Amino acid sequence: EIVMTQSPATLSVSPGESATLSCRASQSVNNNLAWYQQKPGQAPRLLISGATTRATGIPARFSGGGSGTEFTLTISSLQSDDFAVYYCQHYSNWPPWTFGQGTKVEIK
């Protein structure tokens, strides 16, 4: 099973600033990496697939990068609606497709 490790656990950011979240895979997943946003009491929402491709309706301030084992999600000019928990998920090869433990982006 591929283990996904996210850092940091919590990121304190002021509105208008940018935030960079990291996700590391225990072995290469090529670019088979998705990012999700989850707000309290809601289901996760797909942001990024293929490590870099934004899902339908996702603003351009969300950008994904990386390949292999190291990935990033950058949120530029954070808005109040962006404070949430973010998860990465690999979908390389057969299941199980595993998620990271999450990074909480909170208001500084």
Add this chain to the structure above:
Amino acid sequence: QVRLVESGGGLVQPGGSLRLSCVGSGFTFGDYYMSWIRQAPGKGPEWVSYIDRRRNYTNYADSVKGRFTISRDNAKNSVFLQLNSLRGDDTAIYYCARDRRFDSGAYFDYWGQGILVTVSS
């Protein structure tokens, strides 16, 4: 728009059973693989099971293999998860989700609102 609505959760004793249902709308249900994903309190999501378009193939996480069974009825735009021999660590919010397949992998582009399953005596 795509919508997924789960039902059937609740409180059950250890060793008990539940059947979760999920109805999809806003898309051609039979064209998509479907998955169940769960999330324990304060934890990241955990993929549980998927089923292919025509019910020919299913797959399960090791943690639920032999205890959970996924099925679907395309005529009713529905996917189901039968949960047997439930344990305390099965306590979670259970989501159904639409799979987007890439080679042998899948990510999840639409999720239901989730249904809570609590296993406790």
